Amino acid sequence: MDEQYQERSYRVDCGARGLTAFTARVKETDLWIRATADLGQRAVESILDHRRGLEAYVREHPDFLVALTPLPMDPLAPPLVRAMLAAGQAAGVGPMAAVAGAVAQAVAGDLLTWSPQVVVENGGDVYLALAGEATVGLWAGDSPISGRVGLRIPAEQMPIAVCTSSGTVGHSLSLGRADAATILARDAALADAAATALGNRVRGPDDLAQALDWAQGVPGVLGALAVKGSRLAAWGEVELVRL
16 A cells, blocks of 8 residues: 555554554655654654665665566565565565555554554554554445444454555555455555555455455465445454444
């Protein structure tokens, strides 16, 4: 998913109380964060650090920015780039399909040094590291399901990433027409890339079953959900709740 932040994509209701909400923005990166204190400056420093490595790599490897298919692993690449390359290979998409999730997890990992609980949302891709449960509300554009269904994330499932792609909402590139294609995984880069690949497989309601069959075969994917119109299909460690 594109890493530009869109408030309409997700709502996150954190079960842990006492967390402070704040944003951190650097160029296209616009994160919504909850932690035990306002760590906005720490978050900006983290974003700058990770973006610096990514931007330098893109200058030397311009194909990284535009590839729609997996690129070879590069052991000399920065950690963020290596995570994106691995995610692209696992999901069968270009590495930039993993950028928002990868950045969310990288920044969350840095912030966990100062806060024992962190939530980072990056344009609808969410990384959660909480002591209690959380509910992530699904936005699926004009689907009647949009805003009415959420995913309950129990405490024992943390930390986890919940990433969504859409062919009808937002400006991100999708080759499909899913109103929402959501992946749960420990690795946020993988969840982001797999969500893109899942969404690419859905052009109509009849595609939902085969798209979820594909998701089951991706190592590291814990659960998947796809919405097209009034139909929803889910597989794996997905607990739906009414909002």
